[in-house]
Amino acid sequence: MPFARRPRIGLCTALERARWTVWDREAFLLSRAYVDALQGAGAIAMMLPPDEWVAEHPDDVLEGLDGLMLAGGADIDPSSYGGPRHPKVTNTRVDRDRAEIALFGRALERDLPILGICRGMQLMNVARGGTLIQHLPEDVGHTDHRRALGSFDNADHDVRLEPGSLAARACGETLHATKSHHHQAVDALGEGIVPTGWSVLDDLVEAIELPEAAWALGVQWHPEVDPRSRVVRAFVHEAALVAA
Template structure:
């Protein structure tokens, strides 16, 4: 296996295998497979907020994976009754990883929760229960079932140039960006939900609210790997040369 090393943040959950039931660092294998088939070397990154510099020094790009709701305290809000399953270890770890990745101008792809975390880090806020705002459950139709809907992308955005003006996406979320802070919105659903963001101050910093890891469309992962492969070390860290 060769290619750039792509870190994928992970859950810490109770898991079962064989005779064992214990805490495990895990991630849906679809993330790993998408990175691998795109030409990257996937590396699962558990919550390691006390050593973000050491972790990022070994990576060529970072994927902030989906998962549980971001703690509303991170954006100075009180929790909605539907905001559940908080993982403060992931919040703290991934914000630290994101800060170091930005400082090194390392390519970053935020997926679902990962995009939301990028918005919070940029000074934004989240809609804690999207059905209250859009009036339907289409973004998460039922437990364990992905929705499907169209996303319109800004034509001259990074994502628009890569994916076109519109695409159909797999969706599973009940929260979304209410404010994106210093980020730029590059895509929305028909109901106005923010579906994609970019950070123009970095070479490659994209967030999508949908789940490209379970889509047949692998362009986003292939572009992440392509950009990561162009990284080279500089005195200030890795910087992408395009």
């Protein structure tokens, strides 16, 4: 059923060195899969680059949005959660961390639907005072959460979801097949964060939520690249209720 108004989703972007046509410069970018997933679910994607002004004035952005998606990307800087820096932590952007933490905090206060994907789930935890495992192979003893750099090939594993949880309702099942690409994960849980999904590989936390929030879900996997996944559609449906 078409929405009365297409919900506007703020989609946080990365700042990376990139090449296109004849150019090799810094660029604000994301995989097209995020935008395609949002548009396919009936939303308008509004890309939000890191911005020091937004870090101090998040309402200036959120005022025009019906939901916030925290996308994947490079590692969160350990200074954001007071941790020592592991040698495998790379390409961090403190400006991105600060802006997204501010946007997430105010989106919660404004009761906007929030979906955190991969790095975005980790950001949700850090924003609430939690910490991260900085390099998973040293913690879990295998590389099955990121088997091939830059690829989702052979990146499937199942996640078991707490029955009745927001994660289970969004996925429509309690055993969910996922596509994974990460070398970090949630460690100590932030304030109010509840784990509701665990990898069948090693019981690593792979879904979190905030019961106090209107709709706030973090998933460690990448539903935007899986046409079978209902997660993005569930998120957009909630944003459409805000837009109505």
